[in-house]
Amino acid sequence: MTTRTAIPSAAEERLWQQLLHRDASAPFVYAVCTTGVFCRPGCASRLPLRKNVRFFPDSAAASVAGFRPCQRCRPDEPVAPNLAEQVCRLLQQHLDSGASGSLPLARLAQLTGRSPFAIQRAFQSALGVSPAQYLARLRTERFASELSHPDQSITDAIHASGYSSSSRAYSCSPLGLTPSSLRKGAFGERIEYAIEPCNLRQDSVTGHALSARTARGLCWLAFGDSPQLLFDDLRARFHAATLLPSKALGKILRQIIANAQAGRPTPDLPLDLRGTAFQLRVWNALRQIPVGQTRSYSQLARELGQPSATRAVARACATNSVALAVPCHRVVASSGALSGYRWGIERKRALLEAEQAGKPHHAATENAVGKGCKTRT
Ligand SMILES: [Zn+2]
Structure with missing residues (x-):
């Protein structure tokens, strides 16, 4: 050589x-x-x-x-965090700076060089909430964590969270679904669900999938061996909601399963993700991993600009409740080992293998010999 x-x-x-x-x-x-x-x-x-x-x-x-x-990883194009992640960081900085009030869309537009409309749409579709709702959630979480310090006065907590007044702190219920309403089991909500057979590989990795959606979007997608157990899990999670079987959702679920079996991307559906601001960011980052690729937990943490948060990232992956649409199966240990999967490691393996097999072959040009090389195989 x-x-x-x-x-x-x-x-x-x-x-x-x-x-x-x-x-x-x-x-x-x-x-x-x-x-x-x-x-x-x-x-x-x-x-x-x-x-x-x-x-x-x-x-x-x-x-x-x-x-x-390469046409797939585009090494000649600069890597930029996606717009939603960029906006998350700006909102976090806004909160960290101790500023009170909101960060208006017009200001976000200035800072990112994108239109207010583009920002609103990208953010809503990636995180399921608007930038203003996300900031409100960050602030509520900060307030709750400040309050949990025993030596912190309520007044201090209000100031540290950037609320302009105490009445403001108490009246700001950021979203319909706060952690406390989640604990109440989604009281009064109508949730449609469907269960379909789901074989992720011929003859093995058989079972069923259950998906559920609210008026806002898909809120649940799980795999399991028995339809009854899958339903019981859904019931336990949303015990105060009205659960209704839906044929229309069954059709969508069959399409999602067919795509997963063939290693194709999951159809882009509205999602109703329920989690903390940090979980929403991690889930958004997962949705940016292309089919056929994987990331390690520490890579994701670095991509989120929080290299020391590897364990928190792993927890957020493990608490994903919408399989495939939030592709937590594309996260593996940094050793390359599959690591865990909420719905069974065999299903994770089958999904990743299908994606490897289904992806278009990498530039498929064994005959195009690199000019810079004097030897070849
Ligand atoms: Zn490449």
């Missing part, structure tokens, strides 16, 4: 280890001599043989060496 290397070979072993772990945050690109394509380390493409890999500090260096950017 006499290939020219752009990165000292002593450093390459460490880069190779990062590539093996598909470390999406690693700041280099790698090129594959046999295909002539270069990728980000987190790309979902098949892992190349070590001897065919070359490392470059950035995509410009890989292009100069004659490699083409």
